Amino acid sequence: MRFSVNCLRYNSRTTNLKSQKDRSLKPHCNVGTIGHIDHGKTTLSAAITTILARINASDKSNTTLAMSYEDIDKAPDEKARGITINACHVNFETSRRTYAHTDCPGHIDYIKNMICGANQMDAAILVVAASDGQMPQTREHLLLARQIGIKHIIVYVNKVDLVDEETVELVELEIRDLLNEFGFEGDSTPFVCGSAKCALDGVNPEIGEESILELCKVLDEYVPDPIRDIDGTLFLPLEAAFSIPGRGTVAIGTIEAGTVTKGQQVELVGHGRQMKATVSDVQVFKRSVPSAQAGENVGVLLKGVKPNFIERGMVLAEKGTAKQLDTFHAQIYVLTGREGGRKKPVTNKYIQQTFSSIWTINGCVLLNEDTPLAMPGDTCSVRIWLRKPMVIKQGQRFSMRENQFTSLTGVMTAEAESHEEQLSGFNYTPLAVSSFLTEAQISKGRSSK
Ligand SMILES: Nc1nc2c(ncn2[C@@H]2O[C@H](COP(=O)(O)OP(=O)(O)OP(=O)(O)O)[C@@H](O)[C@H]2O)c(=O)[nH]1
Numbered sequence: 001m002r003f004s005v006n007c008l009r010y011n012s013r014t015t016n017l018k019s020q021k022d023r024s025l026k027p028h029c030n031v032g033t034i035g036h037i038d039h040g041k042t043t044l045s046a047a048i049t050t051i052l053a054r055i056n057a058s059d060k061s062n063t064t065l066a067m068s069y070e071d072i073d074k075a076p077d078e079k080a081r082g083i084t085i086n087a088c089h090v091n092f093e094t095s096r097r098t099y100a101h102t103d104c105p106g107h108i109d110y111i112k113n114m115i116c117g118a119n120q121m122d123a124a125i126l127v128v129a130a131s132d133g134q135m136p137q138t139r140e141h142l143l144l145a146r147q148i149g150i151k152h153i154i155v156y157v158n159k160v161d162l163v164d165e166e167t168v169e170l171v172e173l174e175i176r177d178l179l180n181e182f183g184f185e186g187d188s189t190p191f192v193c194g195s196a197k198c199a200l201d202g203v204n205p206e207i208g209e210e211s212i213l214e215l216c217k218v219l220d221e222y223v224p225d226p227i228r229d230i231d232g233t234l235f236l237p238l239e240a241a242f243s244i245p246g247r248g249t250v251a252i253g254t255i256e257a258g259t260v261t262k263g264q265q266v267e268l269v270g271h272g273r274q275m276k277a278t279v280s281d282v283q284v285f286k287r288s289v290p291s292a293q294a295g296e297n298v299g300v301l302l303k304g305v306k307p308n309f310i311e312r313g314m315v316l317a318e319k320g321t322a323k324q325l326d327t328f329h330a331q332i333y334v335l336t337g338r339e340g341g342r343k344k345p346v347t348n349k350y351i352q353q354t355f356s357s358i359w360t361i362n363g364c365v366l367l368n369e370d371t372p373l374a375m376p377g378d379t380c381s382v383r384i385w386l387r388k389p390m391v392i393k394q395g396q397r398f399s400m401r402e403n404q405f406t407s408l409t410g411v412m413t414a415e416a417e418s419h420e421e422q423l424s425g426f427n428y429t430p431l432a433v434s435s436f437l438t439e440a441q442i443s444k445g446r447s448s449k
């Protein structure tokens with residue numbers, strides 16, 4: 001008997017590949033749309049699947065399923081509020097590759113979801129409406145893309161049906177400058193100009209359908225096949241879990257390194273908890289497979305594990321290979337007001353929501369004694385204390401956010417010793433720190449901006 005992951009929104013948006021054999025035929029790539037609210041990210045996602053499904057209709061092995069705008073944006077709360085609030089995954093296939101595509105939300109309130117969705121992208125499609133040009137979230141998403149290490153950006157200048165050619169050219173120049181400003185190669189970044197709506201509605205093919213085909217060609221040619229750490233040690237950050245009565249718990253995530261195999265002994269680590277488990281089934285694209293490897297989104301059936309044991313951001317790894325830490329050394333950069341960050345300096349014991357990989361937890365910045373303040377624009381060495389131990393590796397990036405903006409970004413540089421020792425230099429005890437991490441303190445921290 002197979003287990004099905006249909007009940008999860010995540011996988012219900014994922015089309016089927018027909019068999020495990022198909023899945024190994026073509027390289028796989030994770031992409032997604034980013035950009036300002038209402039610039040057409042969801043329309044573009046729907047247009048790509050619709051056009052590719054139609055064009056490949058006679059090719060029985062092609063797995064692209066047409067997804068309408070409503071299919072992608074259908075959760076009731078999204079309809080009610082008129083905005084996307086969850087990252088949504090769809091799949092499409094070109095003659096060269098299979099793609100898992102994430103439609104990232106545009107609204108600043110939901111940037112948290114974007115961080116989690118975009119984290120898995122090998123390349124991002126930045127959607128910019130020609131009628132608006134760059135907007136605040138165009139900048140913020142590019143900044144986040146930079147922080148989470150997305151190397152390849154392709155720009156789709158949308159809504160060209162609403163403006164003249166000169167405006168499109170100006171928008172292109174402006175966005176190339178912006179890409180350079182954020183450390184991408186603005187001059188050589190591919191731009192595709194078109195109208196996702198015309199493509200979806202089947203009108204004006206020269207700016208509609210042709211622009212979508214051009215975009216797919218650019219994706220195939222510009223984005224190199226991702227190098228997956230297939231031979232590495234299994235590392236699978238978990239996004240969600242649910243139970244199948246009588247069978248066990250299914251944990252869902254995208255494998256970052258290594259291979260997960262039926263029958264394998266694994267360990268669940270994170271949020272200060274740890275547990276051994278056995279993999280009793282592995283599912284990719286809703287099909288049971290003997291094993292799955294780095295880069296693939298999987299459902300892993302675990303016997304004897306309660307679903308509420310698993311929390312987003314926990315890691316499924318080989319026994320003894322994933323370490324959780326509550327304190328670590330880091331190099332941070334405090335964003336300036338111009339970059340959308342703070343206008344005031346970060347002080348010792350600054351506490352905010354900390355995002356890394358796919359987890360979110362309260363974290364406290366412990367400044368060194370010789371650095372009483374970290375000014376916007378400063379880079380400095382600090383220690384980070386997390387409310388609960390989490391799996392974080394050397395070189396892993398993280399960011400901290402206040403209410404509506406990213407205040408600092410950092411990289412984990414080394415493990416730190418036990419936090420008692422860490423905190424002794426700051427003359428307060430772990431207990432004092434725990435009480436410091438109350439909601440009231442956090443809101444106070446927020447209002448200090
Ligand atoms: N004229 C025109 N309208 C478009 C085009 N593409 C999208 N739209 C319209 O722009 C509006 C926003 O499109 P969405 O696809 O929802 O934009 P989004 O970026 O996904 O928005 P959020 O998810 O809320 O950030 C909708 O009314 C679309 O019909 C286009 O090429 N031309």
Ligand SMILES: [Mg+2]
Binds near residue numbers: 041043073084105
């Ligand atoms: Mg949308």
